[in-house]
Structure formats: C-alpha cells, structure tokens
Amino acid sequence: MAYTEEELKKELETKEYEYGFYTDIESDTLPVGLNEDIVIAISKKKEEPEWMTLWRLEAFKYWKEMEEPEWANVNYKKPDFQAISYYSAPNSKPKYESLDEVDPELLETFKKLGISVDEQKKLAGVAVDIVMDSVSVATTFKKTLAEKGIIFCSISEAIKEHPELVKKYIGSVVPKRDNFYAALNSAVFSDGSFCYIPKGVKCPMELSTYFRINQAGTGQFERTLVIADEGSYVSYLEGCTAPSRDENQLHAAVVELIALDDAEIKYSTVQNWFPGDKEGKGGVFNFVTKRGICEKNAKISWTQVETGSAVTWKYPSCILKGDNSIGEFYSIAVTNNYQQADTGTKMVHLGKNTRSTIISKGISAGKSQNSYRGLVQVNSRAENARNFSQCDSLLMGNECGAHTFPYIEAKNKTAQIEHEATTSKIGEDQIFYCNQRGIDTEKAIALIVNGFSKEVLNKLPMEFAVEAQKLLEISLEGSVG
C-alpha cells in the first residue's frame, strides 16, 4: 500500500550524507591553540601588511574579553577554542594560472560534488572562486571581470593589491567587537572573497564561491567583503558542502556588504554542510555574521537555503541607512535529525522611505529544532518606513520543534509594519489528493514542500534554484533526488 509517514521517517534516518567523503590533500597547518603569536603567525603566513596584523591583534584583544553568546535557541557543546588549528592551506603552491595545474585530487573532489569548475564555467557562465579549506586555489573569469574594472579575488590578495579599499571597508559594517564570533573571525580569518564593482557597472555574471571545509580539526574563518560602488549591480552566489566528519567543526564567517548610493547587491547562499549523522553526532557549527549597509536608494537582498550544519546561528541583516533604500531577506531553513537552526534577519530602518521584506520558511523534521529570530527596527528619523514579514513553519513528525521570535520596534508614527506567522503540517487530505492523481506520497511531500518554499526559491538565480530544490529533496525526501 501507500508510503506511510513512518516509512518516510525511517528512510530519512538511514539517508546518509551524500557528500560525505574526505579529500586527502596535504595541508600546511599551524599548531592548535590560540594566542597572540598564532594571530601574528597567521598574518605573517599570509604576508599581510602591518596595519592588518594590528587590526587582527586588536580584534583578538576584544575577543578575549567577550563571552560566547547564550541567547540563541540552540544547545551544543561549546567548542574548545584552544583545541582548534586556526590555519591550514592546501600545500600545492604556487597559485595556478589555469585549472590544469590544479592538484588532480582536488579536481576529483569537485567532480564528486557535482560542481566541476569547467562545467560550471560552460553551463552557467559563472566565475568560480573556490575556497578549498582556507586559501583560494582557483579564480576564473578574472579577465572578463577585469575588463569592466570589477575586482573579484581572495581577500588575502585584496589586502595586498587593494589595501585602500579593504582598509576603508573591512569592519565597517561588522565591527571587530560586534559579537563573539565576529571578533574571533576578525582575529584569525584565513581567507575569503573580495569583490568590488565600480561605479555604474552591472556585473555581467553571477559571482560565485564554493566553500568547503576539509582539514580535520581545522576551523574555517571566512571573511567576505563585497563593495558595490554607486549605481552598480552584482549578484553573488555562495554555496557550501563539506565532507563528513566525526568531531564538530567550527565555522565562523563574517560577510560584509556595502551598497553605495543606487547600488544593488543580491547575495544568495545555499548551505549544505555536514549536519551530523542521524544520532546527532558530528556536523558543522555554523556561527555566521552577515550584514550589509545600504546607502541612498541602494538595495540589498539576502536569499538563503539552509539545509546543512548541526548548529546554525545566522542572521543576514540590512542597515537601511540611506533614504529610499531597500532590504530583503528570503530564507528557507530545513532541519532534520538532530539539527538546530536559529536563523533570521535584522532590518534596521534609519533612512526615510526605507522598505524591507522578510519571507522565512522553516521546515522541521526528525528531532530537529528550527527557530526564526528577527528584528525589525524603525528609528525615530525613519519616516515612512515599511516592513512586511511572513514567517511560516512546516512541521514533519512529532519530535521536532518550530519557533518564532520576532522583535518589532517602532519609534516613528509613520512606520507601517506587518508581521504574520503560521505553523502547519502537511495535511493527509493533501497527500490523498495527490495520490488520487497518481502522485505517490514521497513525490507528493516533495511537491508540497517545494510549493511551501516557492516564494523563496523564486528569488534564487536559476542555476541555484535547481540545486536548492535538489537539496530540499535530499534533506527531506530521502530517496528522492
């Protein structure tokens, strides 16, 4: 007879992490532990200028005084920060001019992940800056971009080649002492991406970076800085997948977006790091600080599909500083087994006529806990601010939890804020209706979940939307996909 929810549950439990394999590449790793010497060593290894070293040391000083936050709706064993190695770089040096020179094993890894660089290049016209562990080893399409004056490189390179831009903007949106993990990242960030779009330039392709975590016991501290100069446009894609591991891996990234007057940044993420096994063992700790600032008439749009990680703590935010600026947040967060996600956004309305939209879809299965936490703040000078928020939760099974913690603060009488939230399950009548039309239960669930998430999936660039749909199915439907 038909596929029952029980059977589905069983299947979900036995579904192994598909991308759980391990690439054996020799790594250049620093000793474990964290102190000033290590911070200096990281900076030295990366051949950074002195101002950067001092910047890191200052951040480290702040970090030492800070405490790990407790407010999020997640439970986990706190990482031992002295047991982590803060730097690892793939050994094959120097950097390559073309992909042919890249370690064949690394290329094999990409193939297994289905993100073969050349295929991506051909099919999607995407420039891919791949971060293998911490140092970027391949940057493509650089030339095309260079012609338009677009800078797209690793942050280490940018520190050396474009210090004036980095110096001006790094830490300007996420200050060093913003929070515990941001401070840690500021002190020890290994690498990441840097992107600058000059005035009036529309970036002709989607910029994308694939992050991976590889070395055992290596924390990953990415630092991303995207600057869209006046009147420019860029769409940036970030996708993640990590090998399967027993011990927890810490990831504390910082992403800063700067959208100057009339600029627009679209930042899309598909996050599929190892979520731990079905007993909740292992998995990535994902403590991310993502924030963007909008100047006059600027727009920042965050879209995220979060299916991985054991523990996620992530609130891509917009500071709507300029008049008429727009912030958007579209999110799908799927949790299964023992995963815990506490994610949402902050929309801070400072300028006049600022608008923000929040669409959050949470899907909880297994024994997971899925929380939306968001802040909409309208300051006293933000005349005519508008916000619309919609937070929907879908529960599958009776051992998971869905939580909504919206904070709404209005200090201006012209503000118009609407917040709606709903919680529901997949109805048996919906399944039967699909069955009657010849669609089996598993497919029906996939269809319903996709329908539930549609408003967000629609916001993703085409090539990402397909991958995201696939991820939703993998994360929930077991045998589908």
Place this chain on the structure above:
Amino acid sequence: MDLKDKLISSFMAFESNVDIENSVHDVRTEAMKNFELKGFPTKKEEAWKYTSLKGLQKIDFSIFPKEENALEYKDVKKYFLHEIDSYKIVFIDGIYSSYLSETTHDGVDICLMSSALTKPMYKPVIDVYFNKVASKDESLTSLNTAFSREGAYIYIPKNKMPKKPVEIIHFATGNEASLLLQPRNLIVVEENAELQVIERHQSLTSNEVLTNSVTEIFAADSAIVDYYKIQNDSESASFIDNTYIDQKNKSVVKVHTFSFGGKLTRNNLNFYQNGEYIDSTMKGVTIIGNKQHVDHHTLVHHIEPNCESHQDYKGIYGENSTGVFNGKIIVDKIAQKTNAFQQNNNVLVSDKATINSKPQLEIFADDVKCSHGCTIGQLDEDALFYMQSRGIPKKEARALLMYAFANNVLASVRIPELKTRINKIIAKKLGVNLGFDL
C-alpha cells in the same frame, strides 16, 4: 537603603506581625529567598528588555500602610460600576474597608485573603491552591508571595454562580508620601461554576504608588470565568500585575485588560492549559499618551491536546508613550490539534511614541494551527478623508476610526454596563465627544 534591601529587612518584621499559619509561613520564607537571590528584574533580562524598573526602585516606598483610612462612598462612587449591583471587595491603602465592601458567604465565598490565610475552615482550599500556579521562579511574584497577606479570596463551588459580578477595588489615598501595595488574590471556580470579576486600582492623589499584584485563578472542568481589568489610574501610579491561570477540561477563561492610565504598567498574564478542550481568551485595549508605559506580557502554555487560545491586543500610542507587547505561545509535543491565534495591532499617533512588539511561537507538536499577526501603522488616511468629505470633522473622524480599531476587543465584554463604561473612557481618552451613546 535601596528598595530591595528595605524589603528584605522589612520581611522579618512583617512575618512576626502577621498571624503565622505555618504552611503559609514556609511558602513566604521560600519566596523571600528567591527574591533575595534574584532581586528586581533588569533590562538585561529578555522578559524585561523594554521595561525598566530602575526609576521606581529609587523611591522610598512605605511598605506597611498604617491604619485604615476612611473614604466616603459618594467620593469614590464613580470608580465603581455603580450602574449595576455587585459584590465588592474594597481596600484603602491596602487595608480592607468593610464600610465600602459587600462580601458574601451565601453558597459562595467572596471575602478576604487575610481570613482565608488564617482561618482553619479555609485551610483545605489554601492547601490545595495557594501559590500553586503562581511562579516560584519569577522574582516579583516571589516578592508578592513573601508579603502575601491581603487581597480578594473567591471560592465558587461546583455548579454555582454568584448572583452578581464581583468588583475588587484598591484605593490609594495619598496618606503616605509613597506607597507600595502587594495585593494577593486567590480565585477558585469549581466544576461547571461561573464567575465574573472586575478589578480596578485607583490612586486618589499624585503621590507615588507602586502595586505589585498577584492573582491566581483556578478554573475547574467546564468552569467559566470572565475577568476584566480596568487600568485607568493616575499618572503617578505604577502597576505590576501578575496573573496566573490554571485551566482544566472544557473550561473557558477570558481576561480583558483595558489600559488607559498609570505611569508604568506591566501585565504578566499567564495561562496554563492543564486539560483538553479548553478555551483561553485574552484581549486588551491600550490607549496611552504623555510618558506612560504599558507592557503586556502574555503566555499561553498548551499542555494538552484539542485546546484553543485567542489573543487580540490593540494599542494606540500618543505623545511620548511606550507600548510593549510580548506574546508567547508554547505548544507541547502532546498538545496536538491545538488552535492558537494571536493578533497585535498598533497605531502610533505621535512622533515620539514607541511600540515594541514580540510575538513568539514555540511549537513542538505538528498537528496544530498557530498563527500570529502584528501590525504597526497609522489610521487609514483614505478613510479619514472619506469621512471628512461627508462632513465629519477630522478630530471626530479620527476618534471614530480609533474607536472602530479598538471595537473588536469590546465586542466580547459580557457586562453591558461595563462595555458602556469602557466606551466612555475611550471617548474621553480620545478627547472628543462622539455625540452618540456608545
């Protein structure tokens, strides 16, 4: 000496002053320990993020009111719902006023907490219910428990319904420069019984008053309780209300909170659904201005399956006022088929007014329908213009729109005279004569 220290040192004196009934003595001592440990809540605590008690703690409150102060009925008549007959439990500066009160023991007990805590005949009820649903963790509730002595005691036996509603009124006369009151109410409504209560706190002077009140309500199977809180106090009076409600199968409890007055008002309203097919309703209208601050904290804990809860809070904030709404709905794993709805709509009518709203859902069961909605906005300009074009002056048009905005909440008030009274207060608050009898 700060207020906390003063309270701690007063506790000993208090304990030796009251008739010690040993079980209650232990409860008070435990509660005092908790308050000593936790002290007054600060803005660092999530639940007090938007409300500061710092200013109040600087005031040198008298903790023990002196003797009964006399008031003439004609002077305070307007604060009663005098249009209808009611039972009355009246306190003046925290002391029971037998002159203004009308209590009863005719089939039901509508009397005093001080009697209930000391007389052996009430012991069976006190043993079962006193301090059973009130939080033992929350510091202000503990503070009240530690000093619990006086308040209203209402016991409605099975299948009974008092002939008329009960009014609980606290007056502050200003005989003290600043007064701290800690009334403690216990209300037990047994199976299939029914009760209507109107509670009001009224300061008659501009002297500072702080009331830290705790009310425990127990609604047994199929019991019906309507509780109306009228908060229209003077702007030198602050009020912290802690209401805890324990509901059993098929009981229906509705709490209406009308917040118009007061300096700082904090309403902690907690529902615990310990049964099936329960209906819990909380509604609120808040209309404030000046530097007033009203903070509504609601909690509905859905513990068993097949229950409902409805929340509807409307707020209109003018001048420098601040409103807070924090509504939490928890649905336990076994509480399947829960329907929980929450609405919070706010209008800011001044540039300096602030509203902070935090509706929360914590859902652990999958077969549930839960939703919350929150809006912050202004009056509909088109509607305003439409009304003006029909000759209605802007001021009246605004009032009418605001009235319409708050109207939903009034629709469920089951005492017509009370509804009329609230309407009149709203009209007065809005500063207009609507020209028709609402």
Place this chain on the structure above:
Amino acid sequence: MLKIKNLHASVEGKEILKGINLEVKAGEVHAIMGPNGSGKSTLSAVIAGKEEFEVTEGSVELEGEDLEEVSPEERAHKGVFLSFQYPIEIPGVSVTNFIKTAINESRKARGLEDMPANEMLKLIREKSEMLDIDRKFMSRSLNEGFSGGEKKRNEIFQMAMLEPKLAILDETDSGLDIDALRIVSNGVNKLKSKDNAVIVITHYQRLLEYIVPDFVHVLHNGKIVKSGGKELAVELEEKGYDWLKNEAVV
C-alpha cells in the same frame, strides 16, 4: 469495468456502507443519488482507495482486478479518477506543475517517458480552452483562493488531462452556477466514449439534465435501495427521498 460486490466499509468502527452491489460497464454513465449521509461520498472515497475507510466485507474490482491491496496512486495509474467534492488546496504548487507531475507519474507507472514539454503545453491549451479556463489560471496555486466554480472546473480540467477509464464525479454540481454547470457538463460529455465510464454522484437531478445517465441508483443508509433508468431521477426530484426510505424498511 467496475464491479462492486457486497461492499461493506466503515470509518472509525462505524459502518457506513452496508452491502453495495454495482456493476458499471464501459461506455455507461451511472448516477448515484441519495439524501445527505447516505454514504455517497464514502463510496467514491472507497473506490479511490482512501485509507481512512476500512473495507470490512466484499470487494471492488476494476477490469477483473481486486483493488483491495492497490494504493490510491496505483488506482489512479490504472485509470480511476475522482473529482473531489471539496478539492484540496496546495499552496505554492501551480495548476500546471501539479498536472505535469500527475501525468508524468502516471506515464512512469506505465513505463513511458515524461511527456515532452511542447506536447504538454499543447494539451494544456487544448483542454483549458475546452473548459473555458483562462490561461492565467494555470499559474495560480492549486485550489488556493479558487471560487467554488473554479475548483470544480479545475477538477474536470485534470480529468480531461488524465483521460481516465473510470471517472467519479462527487457532487461536481454543488457550488456551480448555471453557466459553469453547462461548461463542466459539456466537458464531461466530450470526454465520454465507448471505452470509458462515468459515475455521477449528486444530490439533485439538475446535473443529470446535462449529463444524461444510463442508470440511476438510489443510495440510502449504506445500501442501494432502488435502481432504474434516467426517469427515476425525475421521479425522485418530484417525490423526494422519503417514499424510498419507507420502501427500504419494507
């Protein structure tokens, strides 16, 4: 095509169908009428395989095969179509996406490749025109915010797309105005052939003026108490159901 023998079915221990016998041959149109609560909708749900209903006795056979162990989707693949009395909303899933999935799943079950996109689009255009359905309608979320008439028309549209062998129309006329009723009935009539069969479940005779039945059965208290030709429907309209109820007791 469909053979129902002494069918007893219950829900939560309560017996609703108490021995139904019915045979429907290819090319025939059967109407099942009866007062509220007589078991009409239960019968259609049992034929479609809804698991809530437990078959305690008897059998349902489609083209000689006992359907007892056949899942709802497999029944659909074998050509059973149920037009729901209350079609279900599926937010975010468009009419097009839904019907595409349904068709391709049925094709897959028959060992066929997915229908090519252009062919699918052509078919959708053709069938939606037949039912006077606006193209914009196709991209709306399935049944979400549809009017009663739109829901029913959408059901018949899906029927036209899936070309079932046996179509069961459960109260398809309820909530339809006269124009919509005509469009829907025309659609059903166009789909009728000597190879397929239709069971029309209805409370009123109104629909049967448009979809003319070969046989009319009256269901009462879980049993077919009277069968006849189309004239029976007219008689019922005139006399109501009471005279049959009495007859059933005798």
